[in-house]
Amino acid sequence: xxxxxxxPRYQVTQFGKPVTLSCSQTLNHNVMxxxxxxxxxxxxxxxxxxxxxxxxxxxTPDNFQSRRPNTSFCFLDIRSPGxxxxxxxxxxxSRESGNNEQFFGPGTRLTVL
Amino acid sequence: xxxxxxMEGPVTLSEEAFLTINCTYTAxxxxxxxxxxxxxxxxxxxxxxxxxADDKGSNKGFEATYRKETTSFxxxxxxxxxxxxxxYFCALSRGxxxxxxxxxxxxxxxxILTVHP
Numbered sequence: 001x002x003x004x005x006x007x008p009r010y011q012v013t014q015f016g017k018p019v020t021l022s023c024s025q026t027l028n029h030n031v032m033x034x035x036x037x038x039x040x041x042x043x044x045x046x047x048x049x050x051x052x053x054x055x056x057x058x059x060t061p062d063n064f065q066s067r068r069p070n071t072s073f074c075f076l077d078i079r080s081p082g083x084x085x086x087x088x089x090x091x092x093x094s095r096e097s098g099n100n101e102q103f104f105g106p107g108t109r110l111t112v113l
Numbered sequence: 114x115x116x117x118x119x120m121e122g123p124v125t126l127s128e129e130a131f132l133t134i135n136c137t138y139t140a141x142x143x144x145x146x147x148x149x150x151x152x153x154x155x156x157x158x159x160x161x162x163x164x165x166a167d168d169k170g171s172n173k174g175f176e177a178t179y180r181k182e183t184t185s186f187x188x189x190x191x192x193x194x195x196x197x198x199x200x201y202f203c204a205l206s207r208g209x210x211x212x213x214x215x216x217x218x219x220x221x222x223x224x225i226l227t228v229h230p
Contacts, residue, residue: 006156033217040200042220043157090156101147102206102218104156 003027004105006091012111013081021076021108023091032074033102034066035090043090049074050096078110086112115140119203119221126228132190134224136177136203139184144205146170146179146186147218151200160188160201193228200225 004025013019023032030051035043047056049068063085065077078085088109092102120135138144145164149157161170163179163186170177175190186203203221 004156040151040223040225042202042222043218045217048217092157101145101159101162104149104158107156109154 004091004093004103006105006108008108009106010109012113014113015082016080019078019081019110021089021110023074023076023105024072025093026072027093027103028071029093029103030071030096031094032068033092034074034076035092037088037090037107081110081112083112086110115144115205115207115219117203117205117219117221119224121224123225123227126193126226128195128228128230129192132188132193132226134188134201134226136186136188136221137184138186138205140205140207142207144207147204147206148175148177148186148188149202149204151202153199157202195228195230198226198228
């Protein structure tokens with residue numbers, strides 16, 4: 001089945017220690033998104049890629065970076081995690097055209113000690 | 114700008130009760146409307162969608178009708194089950210002004226639903 005996969009599902013890191021979260025997709029969608037979600041709140045968009053074109057949200061901290069080496073993979077790098085960065089991180093994809101439906105992965109739960 | 118307002122929760126129901134979760138939106142033009150569901154510890158799953166006025170989205174016994182005159186997309190289910198316990202998000206999406214038709218999702222704040230046996 002075509003899907004969005006996130007690894008790992010649970011990640012524990014130490015305060016200030018860089019961490020990378022991974023997302024892959026078999027849907028061949030050209031748009032990929034990273035969201036941060038805290039405590040059943042609405043997901044907050046951090047940035048998205050349209051093909052290789054990176055689009056950062058204005059209020060996304062510089063501590064968050066992303067890489068998309070090819071269509072299938074996208075990475076979220078947190079350079080110096082703080083306690084406030086503990087959250088669920090969701091990856092999503094969509095097609096360029098159509099009704100803008102986004103397909104979400106299962107998420108990575110990040111804990112910062 | 115675009116915004117989505119959902120009925121505040123949490124909502125607690127007994128099994129087989131009728132469910133309504135209200136959702137209203139503000140947007141220019143004709144957005145696409147979605148309901149996403151999030152089960153504990155999981156990502157978001159699309160529950161249903163509607164892309165134009167008067168469309169009815171339906172899935173797993175849930176329904177919602179795109180009402181442009183009232184700018185609403187209320188979620189309903191005639192008989193809820195314990196397994197429906199989850200967080201429900203209403204969302205809208207519009208195409209980019211830059212010419213591509215993909216758009217960013219604007220979410221409501223989410224409604225926690227708990228169904229008791």
